Amino acid sequence: MRYYFQSETDFEEKQTTEEELRQILKKLAWKNFPPKRSPWEFLYIPNYVSSSDESQVYPKSVLIFRLHHGFCDGFKILHLLMKEVNGISMNYVQRPKFAERNTFKKFLLSVCFLIQAPYQFFTMLVQSKDFNDWRKLGDDQLTTPFNAAFTKRIPLSFIKEICKGHQVSFTAVLLSGITTGVREMMIESGIRVPRNIATLVAVPIPG
Structure with missing residues (x-):
């Protein structure tokens, strides 16, 4: 673990605002790991001051865990952070729910899969080449600058209320x-x- 601002002389006293933290996260999401180094790191930011958290009366600390997705999938990362790092049981994690199907429906889905899978695969290949103005590149460009968007915190209860009202996931x-x-x-x-x-x-x- 290291300080994110360790290259600055006053990094221990430096205050970080919410907007600055967003820019840091944006930069880290697009930043490559240095060669010949493990593709993971813990970054520590002290004296964080949030402008959207009205209950915050004193500076807090931010710990950023950055890991290359090639190591493991999202569920394994969650397992690492919850169980191995913080000792929290994975029983608190919501398990996916699958619709129950009888034998006939399972057989029908298996048969349809043989036809549907190739069709969806080639459809995906065709549609992945879109022509929207947002990603229009010049003749000498291969990529566009990475960007990020943030919103205010949305209560989980609000999202669950929508799920329940519309019977969706x-x-x-x-x-x-x-x-x-x-x-x-x-x-x-x-x-x-x-x-x-x-x-x-x-x-x-x-x-």
Whole structure:
């Protein structure tokens, strides 16, 4: 573990605001790990002052754990942080729920999978090449600058209330909210909203 601002002379007294923390997280999400070093690290930021947390009366500390996704999937990372680091039982983690199907439905799904899987795979390949104005590159460009967006904290009870009211999964509500946010931002920026946008989803797709 090391101080994030250890290169600065007054890093132990330096105060970090919420906006500065967001920029740090944005930078770290896109930053490569140094060669010939383990692709994980703990970064410590003291004297953090939040502008959105009204209950905070004194500076707090922030501990950032950064790990290359090639090591393990999200569930294993959660297992590492909860059980191995903090000694919290994994029994508190919500398990996925799957719809119960009888033998006939299982057989039918297996047969349909042989036809549906190749179709969905090639459809994904075609649709992954989208032409939206947001990601338009110049002739000498291969990538665009990484960006990040943050919102105010959303109570879990509010999301669960939506899930219960519409009989949908938790993930479906999150994806709908993110999709709506991206769409509204494109409209406000005067960017044409295309029919399809290729994305990478960091959470399980509801199904």
